[in-house]
Amino acid sequence: MEFDLSAQPEIVQQAAEYSLIVWELAKSWALSPAAWSQFALLIVAYLLAVLVARRLRGMLTRVLTPPTGSETMLSQTRRTLLLGLPLLLPLLAYGFTAIGESVVRSLFDSGAVIAFGKRLFLFLAVRTLVREIISDPLLKLLGRYVLLPVAALYAVGLLDPLAAKMNEMTVTLGNISFSVMALVRGVIAGGILFWLGGWSTRQTSQFIEAQEEMRPSLRQLTAKTIEFAIFTVAFLLLLNIMGINLSALAVIGGAVGVGLGFGLQKIASNFISGVILLIEGQATVGDYVELDGGEAGQIVKMTARAAILETFDGRWIVVPNEDFITTRVVNYSDSGSANRYEAPFSVSYDTDINRVPPIIEAAVATHPDVLDAPYPPDCELRGFGDSGIDFAVEFWVNGLDDGPNKYTSDVLFLIWNALKDNGIEIPYPHRVVEFKGDLPQVSE
Structure with a gap:
């Protein structure tokens, strides 16, 4: 049966043409003994893959499962490999089908059916990878909307014609020109490269932070330098994958230079100041x-x-x-330098003040955070007040007397208890009022 589609849009005509090609292909497969043998090989390859995957899955699970609580690099690698076990079945089916394809082509000089089955198993492997293994949001998004459609087109044999068509379509930005296919490759490669860059940066930062013998500022500078180098390499690789001539970046470099000279002065100044801070460690x-x-x-x-x-x-x-x-x-x-603080207090005028310094210094020295160096606790006489004799004890600690640390409060508690234990009175403010003349009479 033939239809006249000359009056229909071009896309309808192309769809009808592809439909006829698929129909003729399916009819040739259905009537060909070689096609039936290839279908049989596909079924055998799949059943064999199911059997082998079932045996290997249990063995690999036992071998790759790390000890409970282990966080070594080997244990993390083993956990990552465990996540890939769902790929075992489609990849084994793909491998067995590839072997069957070579056998069929040597016997019948034809292997279109089994080649289609092989591509279909590859599509199932990609689908399993995207749905069950990838957890990163960016990679999952790229897999769902880019990798899966590409695998589906490859499975049905439309990827090469579509790629050729996209290679013919070009996009021009100034003196930079690239094809639509290059843009698609750039999106895919860019997502993967920058994800790998972020992952490697995190791993490198964790390794550098663990090097406690390095100064904190040097660790920060090293981590930032490696991060900048990783993403620079990723960017240059991306441009190379997209087929963009690096000499075309001269225009962009010139624009950036002009921007730094005018609107980006503060940003450049802050960036350079940050590098100086990291180098000097102040x-x-x-x-x-x-x-x-x-x-x-x-x-x-x-x-x-x-x-x-x-x-x-x-x-x-x-x-x-x-x-x-x-x-x-x-x-x-x-650099972890110590800080000095002091806690003031007073004692009664009836006190033997020569006893006070050794009692207070010994009490304050019992605090676990008070240091003996650069100086041990030092109790000093500060003056003679209206209500008592004023003292203050100076002490050194690592840290600040604020937030989670309450050094002065702790030391005042120690002073109070030490004075009470030694019978030394802590005065409270009082006044003596003197009346001149007769006292006022109170009438009853």
């Missing part, structure tokens, strides 16, 4: 700093543009890196 993550502008807090993160301070009341302050270079910065905890 302020790094974990330090408690105070700037001239009044900003104070612990540095919890240093980025290419700014440092993030966290105050003890939970607020975050974003401070541009340039402020650390151009203004005065007080660092209370650089």
